[in-house]
Amino acid sequence: MILAPTPENIERTAAHLREGGIAAIPTETVYGLAANALDSAACAQVFASKERPTFDPLIVHLAAQQDTSPFETLRKSGLIAWSFFSTDAIQTIEALAHRFWPGPLTLVLPKTEAVPDLVTAGLPSVAVRFPSHPVAQALLRATDRPLAAPSANRFGRISPTQAEHVFEELGDRVEWILDGGPCEVGLESTVLQVQTNGELTLLRPGKVSAEEIVLVAGRSVRAGTARLDAGPQVAPGMLASHYAPRKPLFILPLPVANLSEGHISAIQKHPGKIGLLALSGNTARLEEELSRRLDGRPVRALSLSENGDLAKAAQNLFAVMRELDRDPELSFLVSEPAPEGSGLAHAIRDRLGRAGKAL
Ligand code: TXA
Numbered sequence: 001m002i003l004a005p006t007p008e009n010i011e012r013t014a015a016h017l018r019e020g021g022i023a024a025i026p027t028e029t030v031y032g033l034a035a036n037a038l039d040s041a042a043c044a045q046v047f048a049s050k051e052r053p054t055f056d057p058l059i060v061h062l063a064a065q066q067d068t069s070p071f072e073t074l075r076k077s078g079l080i081a082w083s084f085f086s087t088d089a090i091q092t093i094e095a096l097a098h099r100f101w102p103g104p105l106t107l108v109l110p111k112t113e114a115v116p117d118l119v120t121a122g123l124p125s126v127a128v129r130f131p132s133h134p135v136a137q138a139l140l141r142a143t144d145r146p147l148a149a150p151s152a153n154r155f156g157r158i159s160p161t162q163a164e165h166v167f168e169e170l171g172d173r174v175e176w177i178l179d180g181g182p183c184e185v186g187l188e189s190t191v192l193q194v195q196t197n198g199e200l201t202l203l204r205p206g207k208v209s210a211e212e213i214v215l216v217a218g219r220s221v222r223a224g225t226a227r228l229d230a231g232p233q234v235a236p237g238m239l240a241s242h243y244a245p246r247k248p249l250f251i252l253p254l255p256v257a258n259l260s261e262g263h264i265s266a267i268q269k270h271p272g273k274i275g276l277l278a279l280s281g282n283t284a285r286l287e288e289e290l291s292r293r294l295d296g297r298p299v300r301a302l303s304l305s306e307n308g309d310l311a312k313a314a315q316n317l318f319a320v321m322r323e324l325d326r327d328p329e330l331s332f333l334v335s336e337p338a339p340e341g342s343g344l345a346h347a348i349r350d351r352l353g354r355a356g357k358a359l
């Protein structure tokens with residue numbers, strides 16, 4: 001059932017979560033599938049509904065309080081093992097919290113025993129963030145519990161950025177879906193690990209860029225290394241294949257206008273109507289252009305933004321992937337190459353790279 005985010009529905013959902021239920025909730029990044037983070041049995045339902053392997057840890061979401069900063073709230077939460085940190089490291093966390101919370105930054109920090117092992121996949125650290133979406137915040141305050149919430153899709157599939165997408169992914173596995181409208185950011189939060197000595201590692205790129213983090217933290221940020229295989233891992237969730245459509249997706253080395261004859265014949269090897277995911281531009285013109293290069297092959301194009309606006313492109317990426325994937329007329333998908341740059345550009349590159357493979 002998709003619920004409008006009325007005060008009554010928020011209260012009902014909060015009561016359901018307190019009683020050990022699960023519910024899909026909007027955040028500014030993507031929709032999450034939430035459970036009381038302190039209740040292992042409730043979190044187990046989240047893993048089961050998503051068919052998520054238990055080696056992939058969950059992100060814990062916290063409520064921003066009226067008169068207390070997110071940093072202070074986290075300090076008093078009982079979730080983080082502060083005594084392990086150097087003074088420097090704590091100052092770094094405080095600076096990041098002040099600048100980016102509530103918002104799309106997740107910090108991975110050493111946990112206390114209060115956090116169930118299931119939530120962190122047995123790791124000694126827990127991922128935490130304060131989401132900025134007003135419905136998420138209202139629900140967190142009403143629930144009065146930290147909420148563990150991974151993206152509300154089946155494991156390995158495209159993250160949902162609208163309430164309807166959650167229903168498409170999980171159907172009646174989730175009874176309640178709180179509708180907060182389309183997600184503003186459209187890509188999952190930046191995940192940053194803070195070591196006890198203050199060293200920073202970027203585990204997942206998102207809207208908050210490494211450059212912004214360096215500026216605020218006054219220290220460098222290391223890149224996390226992606227793992228190619230599943231199984232127990234140092235940086236979990238960095239699975240090479242993720243966010244994947246069901247149809248094959250090939251990433252073009254160049255924009256449609258610049259494809260060489262070699263690229264064209266590589267596309268021609270695959271039969272059927274083509275779905276084109278374009279970064280920018282006019283869809284009718286893109287369809288016409290690619291179809292002409294392919295001797296009249298039918299093409300359906302969807303553009304992430306008419307004028308190449310990066311924020312719009314990020315917002316639309318998963319919805320457009322989903323739309324092309326569910327079009328029964330399309331046999332396979334091709335995508336223009338991801339943009340250069342950090343922050344949202346890096347995040348789009350990362351998600352596209354995991355969703356498809358090079359042509
Ligand atoms: O924007 C988001 O972060 C969304 C919304 C719902 O908040 N959530 C989300 O969760 O994307 P999920 O489960 O799809 O991704 C969680 C990822 C893990 O796959 C892993 O990469 C990282 O967060 N993570 C969580 N706990 C970790 C830990 N203890 N150590 C390292 N990475 C961790």
Ligand code: MG
Pocket residue numbers: 150151159
């Ligand atoms: Mg996910």
